[in-house]
Amino acid sequence: MTSAVAEQPGPTAPGAPLRGLRVAKGHGTENDFVLVTDEHGRLDLDAAAVAALCDRRAGVGGDGLIRAVRSDALAEGAAALAEDPSATWFMDYRNADGSAAEMCGNGVRVLVAHLLREGLVAPEELADGRTLAVGTRSGVKRVAAAPDDDGRPGWFAVDMGPWSVPGGDAAVADGFDATVAVRGLDGVPRPGLSFDLGNPHVVVALTSREELEGADLLLAPEVAPAPAGGTNVELVVPLDAPAPGVGALLMRVSERGVGETRSCGTGACAAALAVRLWAGADSPDVWRVAVPGGALRVTALPGGRVELAGPAVVVADVVLA
Numbered sequence: 417m418t419s420a421v422a423e424q425p426g427p428t429a430p431g432a433p434l435r436g437l438r439v440a441k442g443h444g445t446e447n448d449f450v451l452v453t454d455e456h457g458r459l460d461l462d463a464a465a466v467a468a469l470c471d472r473r474a475g476v477g478g479d480g481l482i483r484a485v486r487s488d489a490l491a492e493g494a495a496a497l498a499e500d501p502s503a504t505w506f507m508d509y510r511n512a513d514g515s516a517a518e519m520c521g522n523g524v525r526v527l528v529a530h531l532l533r534e535g536l537v538a539p540e541e542l543a544d545g546r547t548l549a550v551g552t553r554s555g556v557k558r559v560a561a562a563p564d565d566d567g568r569p570g571w572f573a574v575d576m577g578p579w580s581v582p583g584g585d586a587a588v589a590d591g592f593d594a595t596v597a598v599r600g601l602d603g604v605p606r607p608g609l610s611f612d613l614g615n616p617h618v619v620v621a622l623t624s625r626e627e628l629e630g631a632d633l634l635l636a637p638e639v640a641p642a643p644a645g646g647t648n649v650e651l652v653v654p655l656d657a658p659a660p661g662v663g664a665l666l667m668r669v670s671e672r673g674v675g676e677t678r679s680c681g682t683g684a685c686a687a688a689l690a691v692r693l694w695a696g697a698d699s700p701d702v703w704r705v706a707v708p709g710g711a712l713r714v715t716a717l718p719g720g721r722v723e724l725a726g727p728a729v730v731v732a733d734v735v736l737a
């Protein structure tokens with residue numbers, strides 16, 4: 417499973433092999449990740465090594481891999497530091513197939529939980545409403561400690577930044593800009609609406625919980641027109657409002673570079689924003705998104721930004737053989 421197995425003291429040299437490396441495993445609503453600390457950007461983590469580590473049978477297993485690296489230790493970090501000099505940590509996110517992704521909403525919370533646990537970020541940095549700036553390929557995201565849906569502490573909230581509908585006003589007015597064929601439904605492609613959350617999404621509304629459960633996501637849904645770089649696809653069913661001013665929905669997701677996962681944070685944002693758009697002017701800004709792996713909270717912020725809140729836990733340390 418290692419990219420190069422040789423007698424090495426550890427990952428201290430440029431292009432160092434992974435043998436003996438301590439990694440961690442964590443998840444956010446069961447969207448799970450291999451967490452690799454590579455403060456000085458010295459590891460040789462090519463796509464094959466990432467795919468091997470994420471392999472659920474032959475590796476550690478995960479929907480993706482998160483490399484925690486100092487922003488000044490990699491070329492992609494320069495843009496983050498230019499945007500916000502306090503964004504000293506960068507989330508190098510890779511999907512389970514080894515491809516790089518721009519952003520991961522669950523992952524950025526889990527990264528912060530990992531940095532806290534490793535002592536690389538002090539708890540005070542998130543105390544008293546302070547936020548931690550994290551560089552990503554889709555810009556700097558600010559993470560704060562936040563309450564869960566019952567007001568208990570323990571969640572993290574991420575200002576995910578600006579979102580957009582790539583199809584513009586016409587797509588918003590029509591409510592869709594794509595068709596999506598989903599195996600296990602009635603064979604008729606459904607309308608979908610594309611969103612840019614830093615990474616690409618297409619959201620499809622289904623009619624019932626039964627229909628959502630019947631979707632077969634072992635095969636990725638087919639989106640037409642096919643987005644050049646691929647896309648994540650969210651299937652959603654709106655639910656009755658749980659409280660005044662709060663919306664709710666069920667979601668399943670097929671992630672680009674992975675397949676069906678138990679949750680997707682950027683996907684939850686896209687799903688909530690889509691249902692909010694479809695519901696019209698008076699629809700709530702706060703949405704509870706139920707995914708197979710748990711619950712997330714999405715809040716549409718003023719100025720076309722969106723916030724994602726949810727749990728993040730680290731469950732294991734692993735030393736690579």
Ligand SMILES: N[C@@H](CCC[C@H](N)C(=O)O)C(=O)O
Pocket residue numbers: 447480511516517518519520521522523615616648671672673674679680681682683
């Ligand atoms: N699970 C993530 C998204 C991960 C990246 C995605 N598969 C892509 O390729 O864009 C999330 O929580 O947002």
